[in-house]
Amino acid sequence: MSGAATVRPRPTVPAGAPTAPVPTGARRGLEIRGLVKEYVPGQPVLRGIDLDVAPEGITAVIGPSGTGKSTLIRCINRLVEPTRGEIRLHGEALTGLRGRALRLARRRIGMVFQEYNLVERLSVMENVLCGRLGYVPVWRAWLRRYPAEDIERAFALLDAVGLPDHATRRADALSGGQRQRVGIARALMQRPELLLADEPTSSLDPKTAVEVLELLARLTAEAGVPVIVNIHNVELAKRFAGRIVGMAGGAIVFDGPPEALEPVHLRQIYGGEDWL
Ligand SMILES: Nc1ncnc2c1ncn2[C@@H]1O[C@H](COP(=O)(O)OP(=O)(O)OP(=O)(O)O)[C@@H](O)[C@H]1O
Ligand SMILES: [Mg+2]
DSSP, rough: OOOOOOOOOOOOOOSSSOOOOOOOOOOEEHHHHHHOOOOEEEEEEEEEEEEEEEESSSEEOOOOTTSHHHHHHHHHTTOOOOOOEEEEEEEEEEEOHHHHHHHHHHTTEEEEEETTTOTTTTTHHHHHHHHTTTTTOOHHHTTTTTOHHHHHHHHHHHEEEEEEEETSGGGGGGHHEEEEEEEEHHHHHHSSEEEEETHHHHHHTHHHHHHHHHHHHHHHHHHOOOEEEOOHHHHHHHHSSSSSEETTTTTTEEEEEEEEEOOOHHHHOOOSSOOO
């Protein structure tokens, strides 16, 4: 680690705190130890990642294309199976879980995607309610019979993301920025204990990207949900994250607050200097 910096997560505002209550002592955040991922045996993409993420604030992961940022995020929610290592959320192992235990663990982790991953032919409201799929019995979701409190909360979240009048529109009728707002509402609908975002603004214009990140930062701070966000735009990472993790070659080479990230670190992360 070349960033001498200590980690300083952003302070959060405990407004509304919609996360499931976790005993204070148990809120240890995310602990990753010795995480290795080899898609091809003997060719590690992640080379023994150790990372602790506090149970609050935004952590931005930056690094060149192909360095394993998405792999890291996907190992956390087990969309990708880690080859070795341990991942714990508030002390509970996420690695090694199967079946129902894995489904229960996954619903604790919200996800926001670059390409939004909405169900295009469903309404905005139904997409937000999809965030409850891990909670309601399948037959209820299938019959679209969500509890009244879920529907109330979905409306409140649509309000919070600035789409109060869009509940009945089809997802495919929305702009990219609106879709990502729905993606954020859906993730929060899950009442996650951790939110993972993989390039959430890469498909958006610069102004919309800032607006979406502002929204993500505000709502997750209010909810007390920590965020790990993969992001290519270093300026945006510095603006919105309290902590920057720089990856290169499948390892962490910088870890510290945005103000500690100097050109020397960027050269180490991205290589070369002509582009600086
Ligand atoms: N499913 C897969 N099977 C085999 N190799 C994969 C798979 N997914 C990713 N890889 C390889 O793992 C490496 C890391 O990929 P990953 O997508 O994690 O990088 P990234 O840092 O997210 O890149 P980008 O910034 O372009 O999104 C790359 O070499 C990629 O080709
Ligand atoms: Mg990626």
